[in-house]
Amino acid sequence: MSAGRASRVRFSVVMLLLVGLQFYVRPRLGNPHVAPDFLMLGLMIFAIRSRPGAAAFAGFLIGFASDALTPARFGAAMLANTLVGYAAAWGRAVFFADNLLVNAGFIAVGVWLRDLLVLMASGTGGKELAVQLGVWSPLMALSTAVAGIVVLTVFRDWLDIRLEE
Amino acid sequence: MLAPDRTFARRDTALFILCLVLSVGALFAPERWQYAIASSARSTALAPLIALQRRAEASRTSLARFELLTAQRDSATVAAQSLPVLLEENNQLRALLGLAQRLPRRVIPAEVLHQSLPTDGRTLLLGAGRQSGLEPFQAVVAPEGLLGVVLTVGPTTSVVMTWAHPDFRASAVTLDGSVAGIIGVTADASVREPMLELRGVPYRDSVPVGTEVITSGLGGVYPRGLPIGTVVGVARESEGWERIYLVRPAAAPARVSHALVLPASTVWVPSPAGDSVP
Numbered sequence: 517m518s519a520g521r522a523s524r525v526r527f528s529v530v531m532l533l534l535v536g537l538q539f540y541v542r543p544r545l546g547n548p549h550v551a552p553d554f555l556m557l558g559l560m561i562f563a564i565r566s567r568p569g570a571a572a573f574a575g576f577l578i579g580f581a582s583d584a585l586t587p588a589r590f591g592a593a594m595l596a597n598t599l600v601g602y603a604a605a606w607g608r609a610v611f612f613a614d615n616l617l618v619n620a621g622f623i624a625v626g627v628w629l630r631d632l633l634v635l636m637a638s639g640t641g642g643k644e645l646a647v648q649l650g651v652w653s654p655l656m657a658l659s660t661a662v663a664g665i666v667v668l669t670v671f672r673d674w675l676d677i678r679l680e681e
Numbered sequence: 682m683l684a685p686d687r688t689f690a691r692r693d694t695a696l697f698i699l700c701l702v703l704s705v706g707a708l709f710a711p712e713r714w715q716y717a718i719a720s721s722a723r724s725t726a727l728a729p730l731i732a733l734q735r736r737a738e739a740s741r742t743s744l745a746r747f748e749l750l751t752a753q754r755d756s757a758t759v760a761a762q763s764l765p766v767l768l769e770e771n772n773q774l775r776a777l778l779g780l781a782q783r784l785p786r787r788v789i790p791a792e793v794l795h796q797s798l799p800t801d802g803r804t805l806l807l808g809a810g811r812q813s814g815l816e817p818f819q820a821v822v823a824p825e826g827l828l829g830v831v832l833t834v835g836p837t838t839s840v841v842m843t844w845a846h847p848d849f850r851a852s853a854v855t856l857d858g859s860v861a862g863i864i865g866v867t868a869d870a871s872v873r874e875p876m877l878e879l880r881g882v883p884y885r886d887s888v889p890v891g892t893e894v895i896t897s898g899l900g901g902v903y904p905r906g907l908p909i910g911t912v913v914g915v916a917r918e919s920e921g922w923e924r925i926y927l928v929r930p931a932a933a934p935a936r937v938s939h940a941l942v943l944p945a946s947t948v949w950v951p952s953p954a955g956d957s958v959p
Contacts, residue, residue: 538797539734544741548795549935555797569693576700583707584722585731586796587833587840588803590715591708598700602693631799637708638800639847643873648799656797 526674527565530667534558550655552663553627555582559597560623560664563604565677575601589638596633600626614678616665623664624657631656716833716840723806724835731794731838735808738792738938789814789942791839795935802875802935804832805841809942815839818902820943826908826931827851827896828940843934844909845875852899853879853909860886861897864909867927869916877909877928878916888912888926904943908932 538554545551555578563571579597583590604626631653635645672679707715723731775781791809795801809815811834821828821841829843842849845866853864862881869876879894892912898905910928918924 535730536733539730540737542797543734543737543795547936548797548801549799551797553797567689567693569689569696572693572697572700576704579704580707580722581727581730582796582798584719584727585794585806586798586801586804587715587719588798588800588846589708590719591704591706591710592800593798594707595701595704598697598704602697602700635799638803640800642869643871644875647873653799 523676527676530671530674531558531562534561534667549652550659552660553656554660554663556597556627556630557623557660557664557667559601560604560626561667561675561677563601563626564608564619564622565675566605568602568605568609571605572598572602575599589634592634592637593630595637596630599633600630603629615680616668619668619677619679620661620665624654624661627657627660628653719840720833720835723838728837731806731808734794735792738794738808787944789944791815791940791942793937793940794838803843803846805829805843805934805937805940807831807839807841807940807942808837810835810837810839812836814944815942816944820896820903820907821940822907822943823932823934823937823940825933826910827903828932828934828937830902831942841940844877844930844932845934851903851909852897853894854897855888855912856893856895860888862926864894864928867916869927872927875930876913877930879912879926879928880923882924882926884918884921884923887924890914894928 534554534557542548542551542554559571559575559578562574566574575597576594578601579594582593582597586593604622608622628649632649635648640648668675668677668679707718710718789809791807791813794806794808796806805821805828807815807821815831815834817831817834819831821831821843827844829841829846829849832840832842834840844851844864847866847868849865851864852861854861860882862879864877864879867876867878869878879888882888890912894909894912896903896905896907896909908931910930912926913929914927916925916927
């Protein structure tokens with residue numbers, strides 16, 4: 517097996533693991549508004565090592581799955597994840613250093629931004645929007661970032677992501 | 682000839698725009714199409730993942746709720762001691778009044794499969810569908826009270842529109858039946874958490890704070906008597922015309938782990954004598 521193909525297989529294994537965590541482990545982690553969003557984490561990790569177009573498409577697919585499972589405003593998650601995926605891949609290429617904590621912050625901002633876009637597309641406003649973005653979204657962003665640190669540390673070699681020692 | 686980097690950049694932009702156009706198209710597509718697409722995805726590509734989540738949910742609740750269930754069973758056992766006497770008394774009173782027998786109440790239990798989007802709570806995904814007897818427009822309740830109504834049904838999953846959804850409406854009355862109105866989620870931007878409004882209450886009627894609000898049974902979707910919430914104050918009023926009351930909901934869709942679906946047969950219907958009691 518060539519090195520490139522082996523790398524892709526390893527990366528796919530990690531992505532599948534995150535999907536499994538989302539649907540099998542996340543329901544056991546208590547409050548669904550605070551538990552880490554492993555699909556979003558997968559999108560952010562994918563965006564870190566991919567081109568913007570591919571990251572936007574991955575965001576679209578993950579958004580489609582989210583919309584199918586929560587059709588309160590069908591299309592809102594597709595739009596939000598597409599924008600976040602594209603912006604993450606583009607921003608990563610331009611701005612970010614190969615530092616674990618910076619990557620964790622990057623993941624947290626992605627989750628918060630996704631929530632902001634979904635809520636705005638769903639027509640949520642006023643104090644409810646403020647509470648959601650000021651309390652629940654930061655908590656989920658934080659838990660997802662912590663999960664991101666664990667995944668990036670454990671699977672650093674498999675993900676082919678350069679991190680400073 | 683274009684440089685490879687530039688070609689890639691153009692491909693990225695084209696893919697991004699395509700995804701954006703599809704997303705916006707989905708956002709503004711007719712509702713019927715949206716539900717059909719979502720339902721197809723749930724019953725095909727996402728079916729194994731939903732099955733995985735249902736399994737996780739079942740095992741989580743079986744562990745976490747064991748002690749709670751034991752306590753509830755003990756309470757139910759104590760309450761059941763006096764049940765035969767009450768039933769007999771009820772039958773005697775019904776016979777005296779010439780009322781028909783109460784229709785048997787059948788319920789379908791279902792697990793709530795919570796998702797990570799912040800809009801989870803306006804709609805809920807249930808781990809039961811057509812195969813379990815669910816159909817659209819069946820009422821869904823939690824132990825605390827009304828949750829919502831079944832919106833779409835697939836073979837093994839269904840989507841519930843909860844009271845927190847902007848399109849939700851139900852006919853409601855106060856517990857003593859003196860004041861009736863329509864219940865719906867409040868659009869008041871100053872409210873920090875989703876609350877309900879009791880609309881259409883005549884200006885001459887006043888509802889004290891703390892009054893319980895239940896479903897009226899009108900419309901044939903929600904049986905009469907399901908707890909909706911408690912009045913916490915006046916939201917606003919149109920001078921001389923109507924008062925709109927703010928109602929704190931009894932059930933919190935974002936926190937429920939199990940729900941009960943009430944099939945259409947449980948809707949209360951008038952007896953042959955013409956009264957409104959089942």
